[in-house]
Amino acid sequence: MKVKLLFFASLREQLGTGGEELELPAGVTTLAGIREHLTKRGGSYEKAFSGKALLRMAVNQEMAQPAAPIKAGDEVAFFPPVTGG
């Protein structure tokens, strides 16, 4: 199952990319699962997605909790806490 990942702000700079198409391994079906999968890549990904990192997440442009289910074609965004206004 394929999803579209988006990264913003300091996270985008840390990873050196604004996003990617990702083929999820079997068994990864939640937002928390994707985060764990990305952590396992090591390097800057491990630093960015480990449990210690303060990240917000959205699925199809709606804020979402770690347990949120993911389906094929979803737009999944990771970003730091917002600082607009």
Next chain:
Amino acid sequence: MKIAVQRQDFDAGAEMRAVARDPKVGAVASFVGVVREVPMALEHYAGMTEREIGKIVEQAKSRWRVLDCTVIHRYGELKPTEQIVLVVVASAHRGDAFAACEFIMDYLKTRAPFWKKEQTPGGARWVEARASDDMAAERWSEFTEPRRFG
């Protein structure tokens, strides 16, 4: 209702007059956020930003008597003294307009996906989210009786 996320500047006076055309309007409250001291670049999540602001405005309308509302938020490179954000609320009376305007601004700061990067003399740095902004939004929680006067 008008929601805009744009690079270009806005005319706050013109936006305030635009929501006051309905003869039922007796109060127009507004807020303008301005870049203070340090040049910055504002990034946003196109699409989600407009949706989040729309949801915040809908919540404000469900809590206070709002006749019309305009929210404009800029992104891109902004220099000190430049305008960043505008919230305008029109109501019959000032209590609803003041409260809804403040609510929209507090929620926007903690929910709309914008990120500021400051260009300081020591280099660029991403602005960190502030706990005081979370507390400002928190005080509007469902258990709080909305202010009503006027």
